[in-house]
Amino acid sequence: MSQTLTDTNPGGVESDEQPLLQIRNLEVGFQTQRGLVPAVRGVDITLYSGQTLAIVGESGSGKTTTAQAIIDLLPGAGKITGGQVLFEGRDLTKLSPKDIQAVRGNLIGYVPQDPMSNLNPVWNIGFQVEEAIKANGLAQGKEARARTIQVLQEAGLSDAADRLKQYPHQFSGGMRQRVLIGIGLSARPKLLIADEPTSALDVTVQRQILDHLGTLTRDYGTSVLFITHDLGLAAERAEQLVVMYKGKIVESGPSQEILANPQHPYTQRLVSAAPSLASRRIQSAKHASVGDSGIYGGGSLDDTLVARAAERESLAPVKDLISIDNISKVYRIRKKGLRSEELKAVDGVTFGIQKGTTTALVGESGSGKSTVAKLVLQLESITSGSIEFDGQDVAGLKGKELLKFRRRVQPVFQDPYGSLDPQYSVGNTIAEPLLAHGVGTAKERQERVKELLDQVSLPWSSRFRYPSELSGGQRQRIAIARALALKPDVLVLDEAVSALDVLVQGQVLNLLTELQTELGLTYLFITHDLAVVRLVADNVCVMQKGRIVEAASTDDVFDNPQQAYTQELLAAIPGGNFQFGR
Amino acid sequence: MPNKSGQAHFVAELEDTPVAPIDRLDESQKARSTWADAWDSMRRRPMFWISSVLILIIALVALFPGLFTSVSPNLDCQLANSNGGPEAGHPFGFTRQGCDVYARTIFGTRASVTVGLLATGLVTLMGVILGSLAGYYGGWLDAIVSRVGDIFFAIPTILGAIVLMSVLPAATPTSVAFVLSIFAWPQIARIMRGAVLSATNSDYVMASTALGVSKFRILLRHVIPNSIAPVIVIATVSLGTFIVAESTLSFLGIGLPTSVMSWGNDISQAQTSLVTNPQVLLYPAAALSITVLAFLMLGDILRDALDPKARALR
Numbered sequence: 001m002s003q004t005l006t007d008t009n010p011g012g013v014e015s016d017e018q019p020l021l022q023i024r025n026l027e028v029g030f031q032t033q034r035g036l037v038p039a040v041r042g043v044d045i046t047l048y049s050g051q052t053l054a055i056v057g058e059s060g061s062g063k064t065t066t067a068q069a070i071i072d073l074l075p076g077a078g079k080i081t082g083g084q085v086l087f088e089g090r091d092l093t094k095l096s097p098k099d100i101q102a103v104r105g106n107l108i109g110y111v112p113q114d115p116m117s118n119l120n121p122v123w124n125i126g127f128q129v130e131e132a133i134k135a136n137g138l139a140q141g142k143e144a145r146a147r148t149i150q151v152l153q154e155a156g157l158s159d160a161a162d163r164l165k166q167y168p169h170q171f172s173g174g175m176r177q178r179v180l181i182g183i184g185l186s187a188r189p190k191l192l193i194a195d196e197p198t199s200a201l202d203v204t205v206q207r208q209i210l211d212h213l214g215t216l217t218r219d220y221g222t223s224v225l226f227i228t229h230d231l232g233l234a235a236e237r238a239e240q241l242v243v244m245y246k247g248k249i250v251e252s253g254p255s256q257e258i259l260a261n262p263q264h265p266y267t268q269r270l271v272s273a274a275p276s277l278a279s280r281r282i283q284s285a286k287h288a289s290v291g292d293s294g295i296y297g298g299g300s301l302d303d304t305l306v307a308r309a310a311e312r313e314s315l316a317p318v319k320d321l322i323s324i325d326n327i328s329k330v331y332r333i334r335k336k337g338l339r340s341e342e343l344k345a346v347d348g349v350t351f352g353i354q355k356g357t358t359t360a361l362v363g364e365s366g367s368g369k370s371t372v373a374k375l376v377l378q379l380e381s382i383t384s385g386s387i388e389f390d391g392q393d394v395a396g397l398k399g400k401e402l403l404k405f406r407r408r409v410q411p412v413f414q415d416p417y418g419s420l421d422p423q424y425s426v427g428n429t430i431a432e433p434l435l436a437h438g439v440g441t442a443k444e445r446q447e448r449v450k451e452l453l454d455q456v457s458l459p460w461s462s463r464f465r466y467p468s469e470l471s472g473g474q475r476q477r478i479a480i481a482r483a484l485a486l487k488p489d490v491l492v493l494d495e496a497v498s499a500l501d502v503l504v505q506g507q508v509l510n511l512l513t514e515l516q517t518e519l520g521l522t523y524l525f526i527t528h529d530l531a532v533v534r535l536v537a538d539n540v541c542v543m544q545k546g547r548i549v550e551a552a553s554t555d556d557v558f559d560n561p562q563q564a565y566t567q568e569l570l571a572a573i574p575g576g577n578f579q580f581g582r
Numbered sequence: 583m584p585n586k587s588g589q590a591h592f593v594a595e596l597e598d599t600p601v602a603p604i605d606r607l608d609e610s611q612k613a614r615s616t617w618a619d620a621w622d623s624m625r626r627r628p629m630f631w632i633s634s635v636l637i638l639i640i641a642l643v644a645l646f647p648g649l650f651t652s653v654s655p656n657l658d659c660q661l662a663n664s665n666g667g668p669e670a671g672h673p674f675g676f677t678r679q680g681c682d683v684y685a686r687t688i689f690g691t692r693a694s695v696t697v698g699l700l701a702t703g704l705v706t707l708m709g710v711i712l713g714s715l716a717g718y719y720g721g722w723l724d725a726i727v728s729r730v731g732d733i734f735f736a737i738p739t740i741l742g743a744i745v746l747m748s749v750l751p752a753a754t755p756t757s758v759a760f761v762l763s764i765f766a767w768p769q770i771a772r773i774m775r776g777a778v779l780s781a782t783n784s785d786y787v788m789a790s791t792a793l794g795v796s797k798f799r800i801l802l803r804h805v806i807p808n809s810i811a812p813v814i815v816i817a818t819v820s821l822g823t824f825i826v827a828e829s830t831l832s833f834l835g836i837g838l839p840t841s842v843m844s845w846g847n848d849i850s851q852a853q854t855s856l857v858t859n860p861q862v863l864l865y866p867a868a869a870l871s872i873t874v875l876a877f878l879m880l881g882d883i884l885r886d887a888l889d890p891k892a893r894a895l896r
Binding site: 254377 | 793
């Protein structure tokens with residue numbers, strides 16, 4: 001592999017210290033029916049004792065595969081086809097399965113990605129931690145139990161002794177991740193591999209967990225290898241950064257330096273697509289067009305979106321298109337026997353959305369934001385209060401009236417893998433709403449499908465494809481095209497970009513704002529990601545436990561948050577105030 | 583911060599790591615649906631071709647038995663040939679009545695296969711309709727269908743069929759198929775209901791609802807096509823078991839009357855000459871086994887081809 005070494009720190013002292021982990025020209029491939037498919041192609045990584053290194057890349061870039069290859073955890077068909085993994089000078093790729101087992105856990109700890117599925121639901125927490133402690137030969141018998149409690153306490157579960165007998169379902173996501181971190185660090189390993197340890201968690205919980213992980217590893221002198229898709233997190237938590245793309249390293253070095261001054265075009269793209277709170281919307285008013293390459297190029301997203309927002313603000317009329325007045329939604333939850341309990345998912349929410357603007361509803365999981373979306377879409381009935389759309393109460397709509405309402409208010413859902421029927425081709429999917437509402441002749445519908453595919457920058461030939469052949473971002477673009485088919489006034493976007501990679505997320509946001517300007521759409525944008533809100537929203541409502549705690553214009557909320565909860569949310573965004581070089 | 587060795591700012595050569603457009607659709611690949619995918623995996627398996635060819639031959643025999651033998655199964659019987667061994671033109675030998683075993687086996691195919699196909703069709707139709715209505719609309723409809731299904735499920739198919747057949751006046755392949763399907767539909771209905779329940783809770787159903795597609799149309803266009811795969815597999819497998827059930831009933835003397843030629847009847851009549859002339863039993867029984875096996879194999883291959891977990895590995 002040819003390399004260019006750009007030493008941007010000429011005065012730096014070259015140390016002779018032996019690296020803890022040195023990966024040399026690592027190659028990993030997956031055996032498939034069509035032969036060996038390379039996943040990692042010649043990767044070099046150097047990590048010293050006590051350092052934190054982050055591998056950043058989009059899904060499919062090979063970052064997780066690299067981490068798994070280090071401790072021989074590659075899934076079935078994967079195998080190392082070349083290179084060395086030197087851990088304290090010992091090549092781990094040459095070790096026997098028995099020897100590598102002694103390395104795993106004892107010398108190299110691992111924190112898996114998904115806290116929801118990585119604890120066994122049929123065993124209690126105490127048993128699972130104790131099992132890890134015994135397997136690593138740290139303690140046996142009574143001592144192991146005492147050690148279990150100690151490990152969990154260190155991981156931040158203060159009442160660990162009382163919770164040993166509890167099962168994973170009695171723990172929240174954050175607590176489960178603490179347990180996994182506890183297990184990973186129980187043997188005081190020299191290196192901890194953390195594969196997206198917090199991507200499934202709310203920002204405030206993420207911050208606590210990362211802070212705690214940072215303190216622990218600093219105290220023990222543990223090196224940490226982070227795998228993440230979040231540039232902000234990498235900027236904030238890691239000294240060293242490795243950017244991977246299609247199985248290769250495109251840029252590596254000190255993280256602040258790379259993010260402030262990205263050299264490789266791919267890194268530049270990533271950095272410019274990363275939504276950051278530091279990007280001031282109003283100040284950067286220059287209208288940068290996206291360029292000749294359309295949405296596929298990825299110019300500076302901030303500037304483009306911000307200019308469009310400013311444009312919308314100057315046009316916005318005063319009357320609310322949707323006004324939501326004191327709505328509540330109560331679910332009855334069945335308890336033991338015949339008793340049932342009330343759960344207030346939405347509790348007296350009031351806000352209005354002006355025509356042609358974007359209102360963001362922000363909150364953590366369980367805040368009731370998605371329920372509000374379903375109420376607005378009339379997918380669930382409200383318990384009390386009223387929702388008016390264009391001067392008409394939508395609560396009691398039936399038959400034709402409801403159909404007319406559905407035509408004007410269309411949804412785009414979170415999960416691009418679930419919201420498209422796997423048995424429907426793209427063309428049929430987009431044509432479905434036209435067919436359901438009896439719009440046009442077959443030929444006119446086809447014309448409309450063509451126009452819509454064009455609007456979401458997909459080729460006409462893609463109409464024969466099935467969802468399983470498309471990427472997450474492409475599916476979400478299909479979902480947007482379907483929502484636009486009936487020329488609606490309002491789109492309800494329920495976490496529409498949350499499941500996507502940074503670049504693809506930027507691309508879809510770009511597309512959404514472009515369509516908004518072009519078609520005069522009104523958006524209700526539901527998300528947990530405040531950084532995205534800053535880019536696209538005109539108004540923000542912050543929700544907590546079913547209530548709106550703060551509602552104001554985007555700039556007010558971000559520059560001058562009034563509520564403690566909003567401040568906490570803003571502070572928790574990883575790398576939120578890091579000034580990316582663009 | 584000083585750069586330690588091997589950690590200086592490294593930038594890969596651009597020629598080595600070209601940057602592709604973001605998330606552009608790869609148009610070089612061919613488009614494919616679930617069914618195209620399933621077909622692709624099936625046609626690679628020799629078992630699929632073996633079972634398909636067998637089923638094709640069986641179908642041909644059932645439709646045009648005259649193509650395969652010129653000997654009449656019941657008119658050319660001569661007692662002189664009673665229990666005779668194989669001879670030229672009569673490869674399987676003769677029954678006790680002196681009828682040609684080969685011709686009887688060939689002509690018996692139609693009744694057996696008719697019962698199998700008809701019963702499978704009826705069971706699938708009833709099961710799919712009742713199961714999907716119960717799973718999709720829920721409430722009292724679900725309660726009634728599920729409880730009635732449970733009642734029929736508790737009665738073994740053969741036992742129920744024996745009771746019902748013994749009170750029916752004249753049995754024909756159609757009536758046997760009807761009786762069998764009355765007791766066998768709950769299995770398919772249960773599977774369909776479960777599949778429909780999970781499909782109904784999927785996001786694409788919610789998306790279609792919000793797009794203004796009517797509830798019944800969603801059931802027809804989205805829910806049923808996404809739930810039908812397991813039913814097809816079970817139906818293919820159960821086709822074999824219905825043919826066996828018909829033979830069992832005929833063997834017990836309450837299935838098809840002896841005037842109708844079927845494998846079950848021939849097996850039943852072979853009882854009397856089993857010791858002296860086992861070929862009378864052997865050939866219809868072998869035909870039955872091969873037919874059942876062919877459908878079981880096909881069902882197995884269909885299941886593998888339609889299983890989403892197995893598909894992910896391809």
